[in-house]
Amino acid sequence: MRKCGGSIGGSPADRMGGMELRELNIGCFGGGTGLPSLLGGLKSNPWLTLNAVVTMFDSGGSSGQLKDELGVLPPGDVLKCALALARNEGEARRVLLARLPTLEHHEKLGGHTGGNLLLSMMEQYSGDFLAAVDGLRGLLGCRGRVWPVTIERASICAEYQDGSLSEGEVEVDAEQLRGHQVKRLWLAPDASIHPTVADAIRGFDAVIIGPGSFFTSLMPPVLVRGVKEALAEVRGPVILIANLLTEGRGMSGFTAADAARWIEKAIGRPVDVVIANSEGPSPEVLARYAVEHKTPLEIGDLDSECQLVLGQFWRKDIARHDRRRLSFAVWSVLTDRLLRANPHSSRTSTLVV
Structure with missing residues (x-):
């Protein structure tokens, strides 16, 4: 049976076919640059409590280097989401995304943010x-929570249509650019969701996935063991924000419908x-x-019961994506699915926002 957002039963708005506003607890899944952009647009909405559920498998740049040298979890995606939710985003980004110069006797610090x-x-x-993420959240005055999807170390692995394999976020992205089409994706070793994060997900009113690099930012969080079970308890809708573009020769012919099928599986x-x-x-x-x-990115052949906005x-x-327009589109979907007494049933909506 399909689970989707319903209305608030028994209220005057329900009886009169109207709407009763309430705060919505929303989970946003992903990483990279797409998720922070979405969060930055949504955080000004006073009716939304935002939760970023962030991929933790970055293997490149400053994050990958710190992971290898210090044995810490890759901090980059979590940091960017916390900055997007910060009370003073512009100033926080200016200070905390600045890269340190190479210093004598401290060469390893050079290049890191x-x-x-x-x-x-x-x-x-x-x-x-x-605890470190929560401390950073308090320091920045974030409007919302940032949840690392797991605190266990793992890598993204891919098998391609020609039978070749690769391991690591950077390598999977590179193989796609070279024209290798992903056939299968998994985490090695298997990583499990943190119980606190699983509890948070169960309390979401709705889930938003995307935008972001599909195979290296959007898919990895939902491959973590326990995420599927936590999402099964979310009563509201799962919303996929389709990317604007495909991502190299390996995604030639890939559509929004293909993305939805990968997520659904x-x-x-x-x-x-x-x-x-x-x-x-x-x-x-x-x-x-x-x-x-x-x-x-073309739409493709979506399931007949999936609403296209x-x-x-x-x-x-x-x-x-234009932050403001995307935030209005998301709010339109959420009000329709979760707050209206008689949710919109048409499969396709064209928004002018």
Whole structure:
């Protein structure tokens, strides 16, 4: 049986076919640059309590280096989400995303962001990554919670259509760019969700997945053991925000419907709503991305019971969802699915936001 958002029974709004507003507890899954952008747009909505459930399998850059050298969990994705939820996001980003110069006798510190070093130091001091993240949240005055999906060390592994294999976030991304199509994705070793995070997920009114690099930011969190079971207890809708572009030759022909099927297989329940872009930028901008073998993500053949919500979210030359428009689209879906007495039943909605 499909689980999707319903209405508040027994209230005057329910009896009169209206709406009764209440605070909604929302879980946002992903990582990279997509999840912080979504959080930054949603955090100004006073009716939303935000929770970022963040991928923990970064193997490149400053995060990967700190993981290898200090034995800490990769801090980068968690840091970016905390900054997006910070009371003063601009100032916090300016200070904590600045990279340290190479210093004499301290060469290993060079190139790392101040925020990555701070979070790693807090983890080593407390001995508990969840406590370190909560401490950073308090320091930044975050409007919402940031949950690392697991505190167990693991790597993303992929098998491709030609039978070849790769391990690590950076390597999986690189193989896609080279034209290898992902056939299977898993974590090695298996990683389990932290019980505190599982409890938090069970309390969500709805779940949002995306946007972000599909196989290295969106899929890994839902592959963690225990996430599927926690999501089964979420009564509200699962909402997938489709990416604007494919991600290299290995995703040629990949669609939003394919993304929904991958997610559904991992979580064991349907994707109820897909939010997708309806209009691209100028041909000149598209041509620039085409050189990198990145093309607009097509909708594809969605399940007949999955609601498609369309809007123009690509507003500038860079391929990034417009924060404000996306936040309004998400709020429209949430009010329709969770707050209206008679939820909208049409499969396709075209939003002008």
